[in-house]
Amino acid sequence: MASEKAFISLLNQHQKIIYKVCNLYMDQHSDREDLFQEITLQAWKAYGNFRGDAKFSTWLYRVALNTAITFFRKEKRKPDIYSTDQVPEQGDEPGDGIEEQVKAMYAAIGELSKIDKAIVMLYLEDYSYNGIGEMMGITANNVAVKMNRIKTKLKEETRKQLAFTEM
Amino acid sequence: MELDELKYQLKDKLSTDHTGRSDADIALLLTKRTASVTDKLKKSLWLEIFLCILMLLVFGAISIISKQSSLRIYFSVFTIVGIVFLLVVIYLLRRTKKLSSTTLPVKSNLQSIVRLIEEFTRRYFQITMALIPICFIFALLLAYQEKHLQDPSAPFPGGHYFSSLWQVVLFVIAYMFVLAIVAFYFTKWYLKKLYGKYVQQLKACIEELGE
Helix, strand or coil: CHHHHHHHHHHHHCHHHHHHHHHHHCCCHHHHHHHHHHHHHHHHHHHCCCCCCCCHHHHHHHHHHHHHHCCCCCCCCCCCCCCCCCCCCCCCCCCCHHHHHHHHHHHHHHCCCHHHHHHHHHHHCCCCHHHHHHHHCCCHHHHHHHHHHHHHHHHHHHHHHHHHHHC | CCCHHHHHHHHHHHCCCCCCCCHHHHHHHCCCCCCCHHHHHHHHHHHHHHHHHHHHHHHHHHHHHCCCHHHHHHHHHHHHHHHHHHHHHHHHHHHHHHHHHCCCCHHHHHHHHHHHHHHHHHHHHHHHHHHHHHHHHHHHHHHHHHHHHHCCCCCCCCCCCCCCHHHHHHHHHHHHHHHHHHHHHHHHHHHHHHHHHHHHHHHHHHHHHHC
């Protein structure tokens, strides 16, 4: 019981991590809720083996990404860049160049594969290439190569998205 | 613009739509059922263990109390097969439990799930295929032996439809052959339908990580 309380308290403090992963991997609100539930349950099941030798946040990222990547219950839907469900309203100002760029980049990230999404997520969270490599089970060199490819892909895709919105 | 230039805005955007959950909400989530493939496998394995134990009790009892020697032999063999199957299922359950309680790096986790599903489907396939000869040929031989022991002058099985024993043997072989092919493809199709697409997707992720 004490361990359950401790887990709930820790998860509550770090629930933003799960939300980020859910937002990244799921387009629809109901799917995000399902994934949130699944990550919470998987984390609870694995919590007994959490030794505390890594930070809880790092451990939770690993559980969350493992769960999101292996979560194939529903057919993958293409993200809709104009969906209000996908892009939050706050701070959206028409004609704001940066905001448009962010929207386009966000949509471009949505087009990436599950593995690339995980790498981008960790990159955005300021993990080093070594840290990303450890989490993904690949070398730092491999991460660097992938990150370069992802950046190029995102640049091209963002350009396409922006051209599409201007039409 | 590039990813690095929008890093902080993207980070913010990812954490929006964050409604926040209370301790009570999280506690409630812990009582729900999971939808992960390892948990589905676990559920399926527990069901198989239950059915297998039930089968062992019934078949074991028949193999002891039956008055007919053929039935005793037949069900004893099934009891032995059931014990082997039970051991295999328990082994798979332990592996599944171990996997779901450890937090591996993404690539190792994917590889472990693929290995587990492949082993699960392979064993399931082997058992299904092994049961065909046991069920048919063994049953036929025992029935023939039982009949022959009771009445040595009794005609061979199928004597009403076939004029000689070799025709019966040929028919049984052909029947077995067709049955084995149908069972082979049906089992393969069924297992592929259950896990095929999922395993393919996981393998694609592993391949992507290996590039």
